[in-house]
Every structure is written in C-alpha cells, then in structure tokens.
Amino acid sequence: MDKKTGDGRRQAVSAALILTGILFFLPALVIQGEPVYQREDFSLLPNGETVPFFSSSQPDTATGGRDKGRTVRLLTKEGAVEELTMEQYLWGVVAAEMPASFETEALKAQACAARTYTAVLQNSQKHPEADICGDSTCCQAYIERSAAEARWGLSAGEYGQKIDRALAETDGLGVLYQGKPIQALFFSSAAGRTVDAVEVWGNAVDYLKSVDSPEGDEVPNYHSQVVLGAEEVKALTLTAYPGADLSGDPASWFGEASRNEGGGVISVPLGGVTLTGGQVRSLFSLRSASFTVSWDGTQFTFDVTGYGHGVGMSQYGANAMAKNGSSFQDILIWYYTGAEVGALW
Numbered sequence: 543m544d545k546k547t548g549d550g551r552r553q554a555v556s557a558a559l560i561l562t563g564i565l566f567f568l569p570a571l572v573i574q575g576e577p578v579y580q581r582e583d584f585s586l587l588p589n590g591e592t593v594p595f596f597s598s599s600q601p602d603t604a605t606g607g608r609d610k611g612r613t614v615r616l617l618t619k620e621g622a623v624e625e626l627t628m629e630q631y632l633w634g635v636v637a638a639e640m641p642a643s644f645e646t647e648a649l650k651a652q653a654c655a656a657r658t659y660t661a662v663l664q665n666s667q668k669h670p671e672a673d674i675c676g677d678s679t680c681c682q683a684y685i686e687r688s689a690a691e692a693r694w695g696l697s698a699g700e701y702g703q704k705i706d707r708a709l710a711e712t713d714g715l716g717v718l719y720q721g722k723p724i725q726a727l728f729f730s731s732a733a734g735r736t737v738d739a740v741e742v743w744g745n746a747v748d749y750l751k752s753v754d755s756p757e758g759d760e761v762p763n764y765h766s767q768v769v770l771g772a773e774e775v776k777a778l779t780l781t782a783y784p785g786a787d788l789s790g791d792p793a794s795w796f797g798e799a800s801r802n803e804g805g806g807v808i809s810v811p812l813g814g815v816t817l818t819g820g821q822v823r824s825l826f827s828l829r830s831a832s833f834t835v836s837w838d839g840t841q842f843t844f845d846v847t848g849y850g851h852g853v854g855m856s857q858y859g860a861n862a863m864a865k866n867g868s869s870f871q872d873i874l875i876w877y878y879t880g881a882e883v884g885a886l887w
Contacts, residue, residue, distance in 0.1 A: 608714030608887055614660065616684060617672035629713075630687075632656055633705055637690040638683035639728075640857050642701035645864035648857070649708035651873040654883065655855055656682060658716035658726040661886050716886035717874050719749045723886055724878060729850025730857050731761045733832035735804030736877065737852035742820050742831075751879040752803060755859035756866070761848075766829050768844040775842055778825055779812060786813030793837045806832040806852060820851065854878065 609629040616624045616631060626634075632653055636642075640652040663681060664673045676684035691698035717726050725747070727739075732755035739750035758764065770778075772792040779786050788795055797811030799819075807819030819831030830848040837843075850856075855877040863873050871883045 608885075609657070609709065612887060614664070614674065615672040617669050617675040618684075619676055623672045628657070628660070629709055631660070631684070632709055634684040634686060634690070635660075635682050636705050636708060637687070637701075638685040639678070642690075642694065642697075642704055644857075644861045646704055646708060647864035647868065647870045647873065648861040649704060650712050650870035651855065651860045651864075652728070652857065653705075653708045653712045654715050654717055654870060654874055655726040655728050657712070657714075657886060658718075658723045661716060661723045662725055712870065714885050714887055715883055717878050717881050718884050718886075719878070719881045724749055724881060726878065727851070727854030728857060729852060729854065731755075731757050731764060731848045731850065732852055732856040732859055733804055733806060733830065733847035735802070735806075736854065736856060736859075737802065737804070737806055737831070739853050741802060741806075741808050742818070742851055742853055749878045749881045750853050753877060753879065755856045755877075756862040757856060757858035758862075760862075761858045763829070763849070764847060766846045768826055768828055768846065770826060770842050770844075771840070772842070775826070782825055783813070783815050783817070786815045788813040792842070793839075796835050796837075796842075799834075804832065805847075806830070810835075 609632065610627050612628040614626050614628055614631040616626055618624055635656045636649060636652050639656065640649060642649070644652075659682060660674055668681070669675055675681045685693075687702070691702055694701045717724050727750065734755060735752050736755050738746070738752040740746040775792070775795070776788045779788060795813055799810040800808040802808050807822065809816050809818055810822060811817075812822070817825070819833075822828065823831045823833070826844060828844055829846050830850060830852060832848050832852070833844050833846040835842055835844050855874070860873045860877070863876070864870075868876075874883055875881055
C-alpha cells in the first residue's frame with residue numbers, strides 16, 4: 543500500500559469517528575438546558591388569543607416527581623386523617639371520580655381538574671384538621687388503590703396503568719385563570735350544554751360559563767325518570783318551603799319554567815314559590831336540573847337528562863372529545879372558558 547492510499551484511509555476513518563461522536567452527543571446537545579416538560583405548544587382559542595399549554599404528544603411530559611414531592615392530609619369517611627403523597631391521593635381521586643375505561647386524554651383532564659381543585663382546597667381551611675375529605679358531596683371522592691383494583695377484577699392491571707400514565711404525563715399541571723388555580727368543578731354528564739355558574743349558585747365566574755358538550759345517549763342512564771304522587775310532592779315541598787300554596791288542583795302547582803340555552807331549568811314556580819332548577823333537583827332527588835314535569839291526573843313524572851350540577855367539565859363530554867382526537871389541554875380550555883394549562887408547583 544502506497545503512502546497516498548494509507549493517508550486517504552486514515553482521513554476517512556478519522557472523519558467517520560468524528561461523525562459518530564457528533565451523532566452520539568447530538569441528543570444531549572439538543573435537550574440540555576431545556577427540560578422536556580417546559581417546552582410549550584400553542585393552541586388558538588376562538589377569540590384569537592393564544593394560550594400556552596404542554597403537549598400530550600410527547601411521552602415524557604412528566605415533570606419528574608412534582609406530585610411525589612407534595613403531601614395531602616386526607617380526612618377519610620371513617621374520620622381519620624391520613625397523609626398521602628399528592629400522587630397517591632390523586633390516583634385514588636381519578637379512580638373514584640371517572641371510569642377508568644375512559645380515554646387516556648379524558649383521564650388526564652380529570653387528573654388536572656382534581657389536582658387544581660385540591661390545590662385550591664389546601665389553602666381554604668375548609669377542614670381545619672385536614673386539607674380535603676373523601677366525601678364527593680363535600681370535596682372529592684377517593685378510593686384506595688387496593689379497593690379500586692379489587693372492583694376492576696381482571697381489568698385491574700390495565701386500568702391502574704392508565705391512571706398511572708394520566709398522572710405521570712400531567713405531573714404538577716393544573717388549570718389556571720389569570721395565573722391562579724381555578725375552582726375546577728366537574729360533573730358527570732350534560733344535556734347538550736354545561737351550565738353557567740350564576741344559574742346554580744347566583745355568582746358569575748368568568749371561567750365557568752355555559753359551553754356545548756358532546757356526550758349523548760352513550761351515557762348510562764342519560765335519560766331517567768322520577769315518578770311521585772301528589773301527596774308526596776306536597777309533603778316534600780311544604781317541609782322545605784312552608785310558604786308554598788298547594789291547596790288547589792295538582793295540575794296547577796307547577797308554573798312555566800324558565801330555561802337556559804341547553805334546555806335546563808333556570809327557575810320554575812311551585813305553589814307560588816319560585817325555585818331554581820337546582821332546588822327542584824335537590825327537593826325531588828333528580829339526577830340533574832335538566833328536566834320536564836308532567837301531571838297525568840294521578841302522579842307527577844319528571845323526565846331528566848344528564849347527571850350532576852352541570853357546571854365546569856363534563857366527564858362524559860371530556861371522554862367524547864377525547865374519542866374525537868382532543869388532547870387533555872383542548873378539553874380543559876374548552877370547558878373552563880379563558881383558562882390555560884400550566885404548572886401548579
């Protein structure tokens with residue numbers, strides 16, 4: 543082999559080694575200084591405003607243990623106070639509040655809503671001895687992992703891993719409005735539209751506005767009925783509202799209801815007393831305030847659509863959106879008007 547040939551081969555080998563080194567270190571050079579969880583994508587809202595959010599398209603959106611580093615003092619139904627990591631607590635909330643068979647993006651949206659709701663309650667002193675309780679009528683439902691897995695049977699492994707993923711890929715993320723965590727209310731299913739907070743509680747909240755919700759007859763018990771006799775309606779009404787006049791023909795007891803865009807009852811006269819849809823729902827144990835009432839001469843029939851108070855994120859609506867390709871960020875900024883998804887801690 544002559545000198546020129548040997549020099550040429552040595553140069554080729556050297557160039558190959560340099561190229562290999564560059565390719566080996568390139569990922570580190572790209573990622574260094576910019577943690578993956580801090581990269582932002584942007585979604586354009588209908589009003590043209592751009593809101594930053596974290597992309598769920600990357601498998602490594604987890605923040606590296608933010609939830610594991612925080613604790614929650616949970617007041618159990620038995621009256622004991624149990625200290626859990628935020629991750630452990632949120633696993634039990636998601637498992638209790640949303641069917642684990644739902645789409646992963648819906649479970650992620652639920653995780654963010656529950657995390658945000660928890661963050662707000664931790665600063666509220668609602669329970670002096672604890673941060674939050676496990677009663678869904680007061681705070682949020684909670685179930686221990688062992689109990690949830692026993693309930694799921696053969697699906698326990700699959701469902702448990704889905705919730706693990708939903709928490710890991712939203713680690714530390716919540717829903718913010720003007721930079722602060724919101725009251726991220728949620729409920730089961732809507733009758734075509736969610737309900738403006740002012741209709742239910744009398745106070746307007748900028749991010750709790752009525753929006754379209756895509757769920758429908760795929761929801762179990764989406765349509766339900768409550769049938770009551772006249773004497774039962776009278777007894778329940780007069781116990782709660784003694785000023786009501788139910789002395790005449792039962793056909794005249796209910797007046798014409800005022801309804802919102804989705805058909806839900808805003809208010810309705812009953813025996814001369816005007817009640818909100820929510821009050822009627824509570825009075826007669828209806829699944830929602832989206833109802834009609836009829837009298838057939840013997841009994842009242844309440845035909846009801848949906849389940850829950852109707853304010854904030856619809857869980858079945860979130861699942862329908864996820865099935866249609868929406869990310870958890872899309873779901874959250876849809877149901878919480880003008881909000882954004884960002885780090886809580």
